[in-house]
Amino acid sequence: MKSSTIPSLRVTPEFRRDAESVLREGESLSAFVEESLRQHIERRRTQQEFITRGLAAREVAKSSGQYASKAEVMSSLRSILDEQRSKG
Structure with missing residues (x-):
């Protein structure tokens, strides 16, 4: 494949x-x-994927009527963080 250039800055x-x-x-x-x-x-790709997943999760929650409480979310995030810290 032929290469191309990025505009000069x-x-x-x-x-x-x-x-x-x-x-x-x-x-x-x-x-x-x-x-x-x-x-x-x-x-930028990672950010866009994150936003897309978040919007999809919002739609699932709206349609199912099932939402996670702040306490549930924070507990889950703490568990993930603790697990990652114990690996390192």
Whole structure:
């Protein structure tokens, strides 16, 4: 597949210096920008999936009339967090 380019980005000299100041040894600014873009794309996808699941859950709750209380939700989240902490 033929590759394409991302539009160039105009930034202030200070912003470019800030970006260059966090580069790892041997890392190019282009590689940093590409990785940043990949991570942001993944974060946006994850956020959208989260919202989609939440909206679907809302519709299920509306149609069934069954809702979880705040206490039930918090207890479940605490259990998940405790389980993850014990693994680490």
